[in-house]
Amino acid sequence: MTILTNAEIFVDGELKKLDIALEEDKICALGRNLEGEQRIDCSGKIVLPGLIDVHVHARDLKQSHKEDWESLGRAAIAGGVTTVFAMPNTDPPLDTVERVRDYRRRAQASKINAKVYGAITLGNYKNLEQIAPHVDAFKLYLGETTGHLSVSDKKLHREIFKSVTQTEKILTVHAQRGGDPQDVTRHEADDICYVLDLAAAYKTKLHIAHVTTQRAVEAILEAKRSKVDVSFETCPHYLYFTAKDRESRGAWLKMNPPLATEEDREFLWWALQEGLIDMIATDHAPHTIEEKIVGYAKAPAGVPGIEFLLPLLFDAVNASKLSLGRLVEVCCTNPARRFGLTHKGEIAVGRDADLVVIDPDREKTITRKDVGSRCGWSPYEGLTLRGWPVMVFVGGLKRNPPCAALSNERQN
Ligand code: DOR
Ligand code: ZN
Numbered sequence: 416m417t418i419l420t421n422a423e424i425f426v427d428g429e430l431k432k433l434d435i436a437l438e439e440d441k442i443c444a445l446g447r448n449l450e451g452e453q454r455i456d457c458s459g460k461i462v463l464p465g466l467i468d469v470h471v472h473a474r475d476l477k478q479s480h481k482e483d484w485e486s487l488g489r490a491a492i493a494g495g496v497t498t499v500f501a502m503p504n505t506d507p508p509l510d511t512v513e514r515v516r517d518y519r520r521r522a523q524a525s526k527i528n529a530k531v532y533g534a535i536t537l538g539n540y541k542n543l544e545q546i547a548p549h550v551d552a553f554k555l556y557l558g559e560t561t562g563h564l565s566v567s568d569k570k571l572h573r574e575i576f577k578s579v580t581q582t583e584k585i586l587t588v589h590a591q592r593g594g595d596p597q598d599v600t601r602h603e604a605d606d607i608c609y610v611l612d613l614a615a616a617y618k619t620k621l622h623i624a625h626v627t628t629q630r631a632v633e634a635i636l637e638a639k640r641s642k643v644d645v646s647f648e649t650c651p652h653y654l655y656f657t658a659k660d661r662e663s664r665g666a667w668l669k670m671n672p673p674l675a676t677e678e679d680r681e682f683l684w685w686a687l688q689e690g691l692i693d694m695i696a697t698d699h700a701p702h703t704i705e706e707k708i709v710g711y712a713k714a715p716a717g718v719p720g721i722e723f724l725l726p727l728l729f730d731a732v733n734a735s736k737l738s739l740g741r742l743v744e745v746c747c748t749n750p751a752r753r754f755g756l757t758h759k760g761e762i763a764v765g766r767d768a769d770l771v772v773i774d775p776d777r778e779k780t781i782t783r784k785d786v787g788s789r790c791g792w793s794p795y796e797g798l799t800l801r802g803w804p805v806m807v808f809v810g811g812l813k814r815n816p817p818c819a820a821l822s823n824e825r826q827n
Pocket of ligand 1: 504560589670672
């Protein structure tokens, strides 16, 4: 049995000074003065449930030069993330039972909890019931992005929504229809309304990926009021950057959907703190430096993000921009609840021992040499953040994030 002592633990919506006992892969007790063979002193630290990132491109396979499961696992631990949902726009794509099963096996190299999306493609949409038992959720691309998996035919969309409903899985949609995905005139809200109507008509459990604008959030909230079964995520890059930053930084900030306005960015922070945003997911989409420096038009869309997820959000907690309770809701409780991870997302007796131990005062500037993701760079380089993970437990096993080595010193 391992006991974490003297920490402030996030339990039942607040921080409490309690010990946590871990037995094998579970939390087996919470209380004062717990006894056990191995004691880890967590004085001055905060313990949260491990973060759950429902939108990650782990790559691997023929794109292992961008990322593979091993490097993704390291980046996730650095960012306080213990569970990921991997997107299926890999090469080759995850659109058959064999590929999904093989990808799951490969995911063990990450040593984190890996859930796997199945792609809905022109090749498999008629037989979703075959692949359904093997996937944790389905992903549908309405338009082109990395991987060429788009399905644009409206008639097929209706069939797909209907069949996914029968599988009882969540359908996550990349809701950018047609045209240039980098078009910033933003028909995001219209495209999202289109899928909301389909989810309403076919009673599909819908999750909308990477929402970037106020109009789109408002459209989703309206649909929720009319009882559409929908959830959505936004991503750290939409909270930290705008289209103006993209003008100066070019391909480094090219992603689909593209960055929005300053008003949208401010709205997202406000909506986050008001509890109107269900989840923060990173859409961690690694592409190498060599791939990004070829000029804006040719560079692939996507930015890495998982590695700094917790620091990016904890810094906002330190700056009183976000409450700790909201952070836990959008990164732990809500993703666990929505995606059916009944043993995760909370610190409680009997739950999985997935934990992140944070030094709330550690301050550090992100540099390129900190990047553990195989892509080798981060859009957050140069940013100084306060509050870093110093210890992470995945299923009771301790993993050291890069900051662990520095636990008694301050680095700048
Ligand atoms: O920017 C993006 N990159 N958006 C996507 O939808 C796909 C992702 C990728 O896989 O690179
Ligand atoms: Zn994505």
